[in-house]
Amino acid sequence: xSVHRSRVTIVDYGLGNLFSVARALKYVGAEVEITxxxxxxxxxxxxxxxxxxxxGDGMNNLRERGLVEIIKGYFKSGRLLxxxxxxxxxxxxxxxxxxxxxxxxxxxxxxxxxxxQTKDNDCYKIPHIGWNSILYPMNNNYKYIGRxxxxxxxxxxxxxxxxxxxxxxxxxxxxxNPTFHLAETEYGNxxxxxxxxKENIYGCQFHPEKSGEVGLEIYKxxxxxxxxx
Amino acid sequence: xxxxRIIPRLDIKGPNLVKGIHLEGLRVLGKPEDFAYxxxxxxxxxxxxxxxxxxxxxxNNILEIVKRTAxxxxxxxxxxxxxxxxEDIRNVLRAGADKVAxxxxxxxxxxxxxxxxRTFGSQCIVVSIEAKHKGNDTYEAYTNNGREKTGLDVFEWxxxxxELGAGEILITSIDREGTGGGFDINLIRRIxxxxxxxxxxxxxxxxxxxxxxxxxxxxxxxxxxxSVFHYNWLKDIVEKEKFRAEGNIEYxxxxxxxKRPFDVWRFDIFSVRQIKLYLREKGIICRTSGASMVYK
Numbered sequence: 001x002s003v004h005r006s007r008v009t010i011v012d013y014g015l016g017n018l019f020s021v022a023r024a025l026k027y028v029g030a031e032v033e034i035t036x037x038x039x040x041x042x043x044x045x046x047x048x049x050x051x052x053x054x055x056g057d058g059m060n061n062l063r064e065r066g067l068v069e070i071i072k073g074y075f076k077s078g079r080l081l082x083x084x085x086x087x088x089x090x091x092x093x094x095x096x097x098x099x100x101x102x103x104x105x106x107x108x109x110x111x112x113x114x115x116x117q118t119k120d121n122d123c124y125k126i127p128h129i130g131w132n133s134i135l136y137p138m139n140n141n142y143k144y145i146g147r148x149x150x151x152x153x154x155x156x157x158x159x160x161x162x163x164x165x166x167x168x169x170x171x172x173x174x175x176x177n178p179t180f181h182l183a184e185t186e187y188g189n190x191x192x193x194x195x196x197x198k199e200n201i202y203g204c205q206f207h208p209e210k211s212g213e214v215g216l217e218i219y220k221x222x223x224x225x226x227x228x229x
Numbered sequence: 230x231x232x233x234r235i236i237p238r239l240d241i242k243g244p245n246l247v248k249g250i251h252l253e254g255l256r257v258l259g260k261p262e263d264f265a266y267x268x269x270x271x272x273x274x275x276x277x278x279x280x281x282x283x284x285x286x287x288x289n290n291i292l293e294i295v296k297r298t299a300x301x302x303x304x305x306x307x308x309x310x311x312x313x314x315x316e317d318i319r320n321v322l323r324a325g326a327d328k329v330a331x332x333x334x335x336x337x338x339x340x341x342x343x344x345x346x347r348t349f350g351s352q353c354i355v356v357s358i359e360a361k362h363k364g365n366d367t368y369e370a371y372t373n374n375g376r377e378k379t380g381l382d383v384f385e386w387x388x389x390x391x392e393l394g395a396g397e398i399l400i401t402s403i404d405r406e407g408t409g410g411g412f413d414i415n416l417i418r419r420i421x422x423x424x425x426x427x428x429x430x431x432x433x434x435x436x437x438x439x440x441x442x443x444x445x446x447x448x449x450x451x452x453x454x455x456s457v458f459h460y461n462w463l464k465d466i467v468e469k470e471k472f473r474a475e476g477n478i479e480y481x482x483x484x485x486x487x488k489r490p491f492d493v494w495r496f497d498i499f500s501v502r503q504i505k506l507y508l509r510e511k512g513i514i515c516r517t518s519g520a521s522m523v524y525k
Contacts, residue, residue: 016350019323024303053350116425122231125427125450127352127396130234131274131516164232164516166305168327168352168396188231210305210327212269213518 006223007031009044011071013061015086016052017209024209028220038070046222047074051086055095055111055171058086059103068104075106080227081201082155085169088196088203092173107198109175117188124188131164134194134206137181154182155202155221156195165204165211167194172205200227232514233444234274234451235501236429237458239264240281241291241310247281248459249407255281258459262297267462269302271501272518276302277330277399277453280310281374292324299325309357309399313338318345322353330399332357333372336379336386339393346394355429356390357399358383360416368416375403383416384423391424398424399453402432409435409456409496417447429453436497437507444513461498 008030010018022032025048035041049071051058062068075081083091092103095111103111116126136150151157167185172192175181182202183195196203202222208215239261240247246264247255258264265276276298280291295308308321309330318329335342335356345354359375360368360383368383387398400420402413412433421428430449434440434457443449499507505515 017327019325020299020327023299023325027301027303052352120230123421123425123448124231125425127426129352129397129427130450131232133232168305170351209303212303215303 005029005031007033007045008048008223009041009046010034010048010050011041011067011087012036013051013058013065013067015058015061016050017085017207018050020207020209021048021050021084024216024219025223028216028223030219030223036065036067038066041067042070042073042077044074044079046080047071047082049081049083049087049090051084051090052168053086055086055089055097055103056099056101058090059095059101062090062104071104072106075201078200078227080222080225081106082222083201083203084209085205085207088205089171089173091196091201091203092175095171097171106201107173107175107180107196107203108177109173109180111171111173114170114172114187114190114192117190119188122188127168127170128187129168131166131211132185132187132194132206133162133164134159134183134185136161137178137184137193138191139178139181150182154197155218155225156182157221158217159214163214165194165206165208165214167206168210169205173203230512230514231450232516233449233508234429235440235505235508235515236275236277236307236451236453237264237268237273237501238277238279238431238453238455239459240279240455241294242281244294246459248455249281261294264459264462265298265302265306268458268501269304272505272516273304273501274451274516275305275307277307277309278326279330280308282310292320295321295324295326307355307399309355313341315341315344315348318349318353322349328353328355328396330355330357332359333377335390336370336372336381339389342390342393342395346396351394351396354395355397355399356387356395357401358387358390358420359401359403360413361403362413362416366415371403375406384419387420387423391426395426397427397429399429399431405433406431407456408433411435411439412443412447412449414442414447417443417449421448421450427451437499437504440504440508441511441513444508445511456496457498457504458501460496461500 089111093105182197185194194205208218246261305327307328308326313334359371370381427450429451431453434454
C-alpha cells in the first residue's frame with residue numbers, strides 16, 4: 001500500500017504570507033502547490049486561502065483573477081478549505097474596512113473593526129499583535145453533537161484549551177450563527193471569534209505558521225483530516 | 230492582563246551574530262541562524278534581526294540568513310537595517326521575514342511607511358526609532374545606529390509614524406543600549422501613551438527587574454533584548470562549539486582562557502524561559518511552551 005502524501009493548494013491572489021504557510025505545510029509533510037490558476041484551485045485536494053491586508057483589496061484581487069466563483073465552486077465540492085487571517089474574513093458575507101465590501105458569503109456574517117480599549121489600566125492596542133489564548137466557544141451546542149469537547153474531530157483535536165497562538169490583525173469576524181465559532185479569544189473587554197468551522201470550512205484569525213509547535217499541530221491535522229459530510 | 234512578548238534581538242554583521250558594547254566595538258558570537266533556532270526552542274515569542282552595517286554601506290546581505298532561519302523557526306521574524314525601498318521590503322518578506330523595521334529610510338522618506346503599509350499591511354511595518362536624551366525631557370531621533378542626528382523630536386516623529394500607517398513602534402534608547410543599566414522608563418511610557426499601536430522597548434535590559442519595570446511602569450507591549458540572552462549561551466558557544474563562530478573570535482578566545490563570562494559583569498544572564506517564569510511570578514502573562522500544551 002503506497003503512502004499518499006496529501007497535497008495542499010494555496011491560493012495566490014497577490015496578498016500576504018504564502019511562503020510562510022507553504023514552509024509550515026512542507027515541514028509537516030504535505031506536498032504544496034501555490035497557484036492562481038482557476039482549474040488547479042477548483043480541483044485542489046485541499047485548499048488554503050491565506051492573506052494579510054485589507055478586505056477590499058482581497059476581494060478585488062480575487063475578482064481580478066476570476067477566483068470568486070471558483071472558490072465558491074470548490075466549497076460545493078465538499079473538500080476541505082482553510083482560511084487564514086484575511087483569508088478567513090473574506091469567507092464572510094461582507095467586510096467593513098474603508099467602506100462596506102461584499103465577501104465570498106460562504107459563512108453568513110461580517111468582518112468588523114476590532115477597537116483599541118483599556119481594561120484594568122492596561123492598553124489593548126490595535127493592531128492586535130502578539131500571542132493570545134484560544135478558548136472553547138461559549139455557546140453549548142457541542143454537547144448536542146455528541147463530542148466531548150468542541151475541538152474533537154476538528155483540526156484543533158490535539159490542542160488543549162488555552163494554548164497560545166499568534167495574532168496580527170485589526171479586524172474580526174462576527175458570524176450570524178454563533179454555532180460556527182470554533183474558538184474564541186479575549187482581548188481587553190472583547191471576546192471575539194478567533195476560529196470558525198462550518199461543514200468543510202475552517203478559518204483561523206491567527207497565523208498557525210507563526211504559532212510554533214501549536215500551529216504546526218493545526219496544519220498537521222488539516223493535512224490528515226478528511227471531511228465526511 | 231494582556232500577554233506580553235519577549236523578543237531576542239540579533240545584530241548581524243556579514244555572516245555573524247555580533248554584540249556591540251557601549252562605547253566599544255563589536256564582538257562576534259556565532260552564526261545568527263543557530264542562535265535564532267535556539268531562541269525558538271527556548272520559547273522566544275518573536276525574533277528581530279538587525280543588519281548593523283547595511284545603513285552605512287548600502288548593502289543588504291542578510292537574505293540568506295533569513296531564508297535559513299525561516300525554514301525551521303515558526304515564530305514571527307522582523308528584519309531591519311538598510312531597508313530603503315518597497316522592493317527591499319518585498320525581498321525581505323519573500324525571503325521569510327514577517328515584518329520589516331525601518332528607521333533611516335522612514336525619516337528620509339516618510340511615504341515609505343504609508344506605501345509599505347498600503348502594499349503589505351500595517352502589521353508588516355515596524356518603525357524603529359533611536360532616541361537620544363537631550364535634557365529637559367526632550368529626546369532627539371537619530372539614524373544609522375545612533376550616529377546621525379535628525380533634529381526630529383522623538384514624540385512628534387512617533388505620532389507621525391503612526392499617522393502614516395506604522396503597525397508598531399520599536400523604540401531604542403541610545404543612551405541605555407548595551408549598558409545593562411535598565412530601560413529609560415520615562416521615554417518608553419511617553420511613547421506608549423502617545424500612540425494606540427503596540428510599542429516594543431529596546432535598549433538597556435540588564436536584569437530581571439528591568440523587564441518587569443518596563444512592562445508595568447513603562448507600559449511597553451513587548452521587550453527586545455540582546456546581551457542578557459546571548460551571553461547565556463557563552464558556555465555552549467565556546468565549550469561545545471555550538472554556534473559555529475567564525476571571523477574575529479577574540480572575545481570568545483578570552484572566555485576560553487578565563488572560563489568566566491569576561492566583561493559581562495554588568496548583565497544578569499538568563500534564557501527566555503527563565504525570564505518568562507520570573508515575569509509570570511510577578512503577575513505578567515506571557516505564552517507558555519506549545520509542546521506541553523498539546524495532547525497526544
